[in-house]
Amino acid sequence: MKDAAGDSRAVLRERFKRARAFSERLCEPLETEDYGLQTVVEASPPKWHLAHVSWFYETFLLRPFLPAYSVFHPRFEHLFNSYYEQTGAGFWPRQERGLLSRPTVAEVYDYRHHVDAAMLRLIEGCDVADWPRVAMRLQIGLNHEQQHQELLVTDIKRHFAHNPLRPAYLKDLPQSPLADPAPLRWEPLEGGLVRLGLDSSGPDAAFGFDNERPRHRVFLEPFAVADRPVTNGEYLEFVQDGGYQNPALWLSDGWAEVQTRRWRCPLYWEEVDGAWQLMTLSGMRPLNPAEPVCHLSYYEADAFATWAGKRLPTEAEWEHAADAVEIAGNFVDDGWLHPRPAPDGAGLKQLFGDVWEWTGSAYLPYPGYRAPAGALGEYNGKFMCNQMVLRGGSCATSLDHIRPTYRNFFYPVERWQFKGFRLAETLK
Template identity: 70%
Template sequence: MPPQDETTRSSYQHFVNLTAAYSRVRAFTEQLCEPLEIEDYVLQTAVEASPPKWHLAHVSWFFETFLLRPFLPGYQAFNPAYAHLFNSYYEQTEAGFWPRPERGLLSRPTVAEVYDYRRHVDEAMMRLLNACPPEHEATVRARIEIGLNHEQQHQELLITDIKYNLAYNPLRPAYRADLPATPQREPAPLTFSRFEGGLHWFGAEGDGFAYDNESPRHQRFLEPFQLADRLVTNAEYQAFVDAGGYRDPALWLSDGWAQIQSQGWQAPLYWEQLDGQWHETTLAGRRPLNPAEPVCHVSYFEADAYARWAGRRLPSEFEWEHAAAGRPVSGQFADAGRFHPQPAAGGEPLEQLFGDCWEWTASAYLPYPRYRAVDGALGEYNGKFMSGQMVLRGGSCATSASHARATYRNFFYPHERWQFKGIRLAEDIA
C-alpha cells in the first residue's frame, strides 16, 4: 500500500518509476544480444571493441560496485573475482581491473555464468529498490539513474562493437539479415540555417538527468554562423574520395595525414569496392552504398578534411547546442531497431540533429568553467578523460531516444571510427 504523507508518497513513486526503468533498460541489453551466436560473445577484434560478454557483465558490475555493496545490507557477491575482471577503468576501487586489450582472451566465466550474474544482480537490485534505507534514498536514486544511463551507453557500444567484430570477418556475416534496407535515391539538396550569434547559455539545467560534464551552466559568445540543414551524405563524401581527398596532404591535419599513411585509409570504415562499385558493411551484412544516406564511421580527421575540401568547417559544440536548444529530441534512434542511419527527408531546417549519426564538432573535450568532478571512484566517469579527445553531439541510430538531449557531450579520440559518427557542416557569416 502506498504511503499517505506527501513527501514519503513522492519518494515511493520515484522508486516505482526507477524500478520500471531498471527492468526496461536491463531487458533491452539482453534483447540486443538475442541474435548472437555463442561464439560471438567472446570476440574482441580491436582494443576499443569489447566482447559482448564483457559488456553484459560490466554493467552488472557497475550496479554491484556502486549500489549493492555499499547500500544493501548483507549483500553477497556472485563471485568476488568479478570485481577485478569486469571493472573497466576505475582506479579508486580496491580490486583494480583486467587490461582492456585482453578482455577477449577470457573464455571463462562462460556466457551462461554471466547471465546468471546478471540475474543475481537484478534480484539484489529489486531488494534494494523495495527496501532502501531512508538515510540513503537520495544517493541511491542518483546512482541508479547514473547506472541506467551507463547501461544505455553500453547498449550503444554493444551495437557498434558487434558490428565491428562481425565486419572483421571476410564472410561479412549479418547480425540480423532481416534489417530493412533504405531504397536507393538521390540526396536532398544541401541548405543552411542562419544564426545571428551573441551571448547565450550552455549546459544542463532543470531536474532531468545529465552527466557532470554537462555542467555548470554558463554563458559564451558566438559569432554569427550558418549550420547545414542535414548531415553530409555518402554521395557527397564519395565525391571527396573520387577527387583524391585521401591523397592530398593539404587537406589534412598533421596527425590525420600520419594516420591515413600508417593505416592505409582510402575511404570511411566499412566501405569497400566490388566490381567498381562502392559497398558498405552494415549490421545486415554487405550492401550497395546508398548515396542519400549520411556518411558514417568517419574519424574527426576525415570530417575535418572533408569540411576543408568543401570550403566550409565543422561547427563548435556550442554552435551545435545553440541550434539544437529547445528543439524536440526526435530522430532515428536504436528504439527503431534499424541500427543504420537514414536519409534526410529534405526541405526542413536542421534535420537529423538527433539520431542517425553522432556529429563531430571542432571542440576539444574540456571542462566547463567551474567544473569539479565528484569525489571517489564515480568522479572518474568523465572528468579524467578531458584530454586529447573531441566532442560529438546528437546521438546516433545506436543510441536510445531516452538517452539523448541537446546538452549531451559525447567524446572520442580523433582517429576513432567504429562508432556511428557523421558530419554536419558549418560556415561563418561575414
C-alpha cells in the same frame, strides 16, 4: 518517495527492468561463439559488456547500500572493472578482454540475474535516508547501461566486419531505397551571448552527467549550419577527387594516420568491381548516396570540411542550433540500426539520431567544473584531454538517453562508432 529528478521508486524500478531486459534482447541474435569476440582493442566482447554493467550496479549500489549483499564471484570485481582506479580492485587490461573464455556466457547471465534480484530488493527496501543517494546512482547506472547497449551494437558490427564471411547480425533489417542526396541548405543563426550546458538548479532538474555542467555563458559570432549531415554521395565525391591523397587537406596528425593506416575511404566501405558497398549489421549493402556518411574519424570529417571550403561547428554552435529542435529521429528504438536519408522539409534535420556529429571542439571541462568525489568522479572528468566532442546521438542510441546538452567524446582517430558530421561557416 521521489528522488532528486522527480522519479518515484516504482518508476525507477520499471526503468531498471526495461534497461536490463533490453541489453539481453540485443544479444538474442548472437551465437555462443560471438560473445567472446574482441577483434580490436576499442571494441569489447559482448559478454564483457553484459558483465561490466552488472559490476557497476554491484560496486556503486549493492555493496554500499544493501546490507548482507553476497557478491556473485569475488574475482569479478577485478575482471569487469573498466577503468576505475579508486575502487581498489584494479582492472583486467582492456586489450585482453577477448582472451578470457571463462566465465562462460551462461555464468555471465547468472551473474546478471543475481544482480537483478538484489537490485530490486534494494529499490523496494532501501532506507528512506539512503534513497536520495541510491536514486542518484541508479540514474547514473541506467544511463551507463544505455551507453553500453550502444556499444554492444557498434562493437558487434566491428567484430562481424572483421570476418571475411561478412555475417549478418540481423538479416531482415529495413533498408532505405537507393536515392541521390537532397540538396543541402543552410540555416543562419544570429549568435550572440548564449547559455551552454545543463541547468542543475531546482528540485526537478533533469538528469545529466557531470560533464554537462555547470551551465555557463558563451559568445557566438553569427554563423550558419547545414540543414543535414554530409551524405555518402557527397563524401564519395571527396574520395573520387583524391581527398585521401592530398596532404593539404589534412591536419598533421590526421595525415600521419592516413599514411600509417592506409585509409582510402570510411570504415566499412568496399569497392567491388567498380561499385561501392558497405558493411552493415545486416551484411553487405550497396552504398546509398542519400544516407548520412558515418564511421569517420575526426580527421576525415575535418579534411572534408577543408575540401568543401567550410568547417565543423563548435559544440556551442551545435547546442545553440539544437536548443529549440524537437528530440526525434532514427534511434535504436526504431530498429533500423543504420542511418537513414534526411526527411523532406525545411529547417534543421537529423540533429538527433542517425549519426553522432563531430564538432570542432576539444573535450574540456566547462568553466567551474569539478569532478565528483570518489570513484564515480572518474566517469568523465579524467578523460578531458586529447579527445573531441560529438553531439546528437545515433541510430544505436536510445531515444530517452539523449538531450541537447549531452557531450559524447572520442579520440580523433577512432571510427567504429556511428560518427558523421555536418558543415558550418562563420557569417560576416
